[in-house]
Amino acid sequence: xxxxxxxxxxxxxxxxxxxxxxxxxxxxxxxxxxxxxxxxxxxxxxxxxxxxxxxxxxxxxxxxxxxxxxxxxxxxxxxxxxxx
Amino acid sequence: xxxxxxxxxxxxxxxxxxxxxxxxxxxxxxxxxxxxxxxxxxxxxxxxxxxxxxxxxxxxxxxxxxxxxxxxxxxxxxxxxxxxxxxxxxxxxxxxxxxxxxxxxxxxxxxxxxxxxxxxxxxxxxxxxxxxxxxxxxxxxxxxxxxxxxxxxxxxxxxxxxxxxxxxxxxxxxxxxxxxxxxxxxxxxxxxxxxxxxxxxxxxxxxxxxxxxxxxxxxxxxxxxxxxxxxxxxx
Numbered sequence: 001x002x003x004x005x006x007x008x009x010x011x012x013x014x015x016x017x018x019x020x021x022x023x024x025x026x027x028x029x030x031x032x033x034x035x036x037x038x039x040x041x042x043x044x045x046x047x048x049x050x051x052x053x054x055x056x057x058x059x060x061x062x063x064x065x066x067x068x069x070x071x072x073x074x075x076x077x078x079x080x081x082x083x084x
Numbered sequence: 085x086x087x088x089x090x091x092x093x094x095x096x097x098x099x100x101x102x103x104x105x106x107x108x109x110x111x112x113x114x115x116x117x118x119x120x121x122x123x124x125x126x127x128x129x130x131x132x133x134x135x136x137x138x139x140x141x142x143x144x145x146x147x148x149x150x151x152x153x154x155x156x157x158x159x160x161x162x163x164x165x166x167x168x169x170x171x172x173x174x175x176x177x178x179x180x181x182x183x184x185x186x187x188x189x190x191x192x193x194x195x196x197x198x199x200x201x202x203x204x205x206x207x208x209x210x211x212x213x214x215x216x217x218x219x220x221x222x223x224x225x226x227x228x229x230x231x232x233x234x235x236x237x238x239x240x241x242x243x244x245x246x247x248x249x250x251x252x253x254x255x256x257x258x259x260x261x262x263x264x265x266x267x268x269x270x271x272x273x274x275x276x277x278x279x280x281x282x283x284x285x286x287x288x289x290x291x292x293x294x295x296x297x298x299x300x301x302x303x304x305x306x307x308x309x310x311x312x313x314x315x316x317x318x319x
């Protein structure tokens with residue numbers, strides 16, 4: 001079966017995000033109020049062939065830990081959707 | 085004394101490094117293509133700077149899975165010397181051969197400028213030719229040199245004297261305002277716990293000849309040669 005995987009990689013909360021701070025500054029300078037804690041991450045999409053959703057999840061987790069995210073400063077979440 | 089200089093797709097400092105080692109310092113040096121696995125002919129390996137694999141995903145994230153990096157890990161495991169410069173530092177962190185990670189510069193700007201570095205520990209194979217507290221003038225050239233490590237890792241680095249170089253001013257004063265990238269505790273270069281793997285963002289190979297404005301980069305390479313050959317040459 002085919003699954004579409006979306007892996008979201010984000011900087012850990014303890015890690016400063018200079019890009020996020022810069023975008024937040026730009027949003028504020030545009031005059032918008034009430035916007036804070038802007039953080040920038042990555043969205044990685046892929047199609048995964050696996051026998052079950054569980055197996056696809058195991059593979060995506062392994063990839064995220066091994067290469068997609070750097071555990072020193074990043075965390076990840078993912079979602080799977082079956083491709084029909 | 086023979087150095088190996090790694091070349092990945094996107095590496096761009098290999099020629100400078102080879103030139104510095106061969107012509108400026110007079111040692112033997114050869115390139116190591118990223119598909120190679122045999123490093124037995126080398127006494128030390130330099131992971132040269134550049135933009136391996138276009139810095140895609142994260143700096144060094146793709147290069148670390150190259151065949152040569154497996155060989156570099158074994159080489160390091162044997163206690164032999166590995167020096168990572170700039171992108172080489174990033175690759176060594178990604179590979180887990182050095183702790184921590186390198187993040188986007190805090191001001192988001194690419195920095196190409198001279199930097200001053202204070203030698204924090206001269207009892208290592210990479211800094212033995214320096215005096216403790218000596219200030220080296222070596223250029224930086226990077227957009228992602230902002231060293232990050234969590235509090236526990238930092239404490240361990242400091243406890244084990246693994247911070248070898250910090251950004252400082254010309255007088256050796258370490259002030260966060262002087263850092264070109266926002267590195268935690270002004271860290272410019274570290275070693276692993278065993279002391280045989282070093283990474284630094286500044287480029288010692290670009291400060292190896294007087295005509296380039298500084299010869300302070302020679303201290304790093306001369307220290308390595310002294311360690312490998314057992315001599316005690318000065319810079």
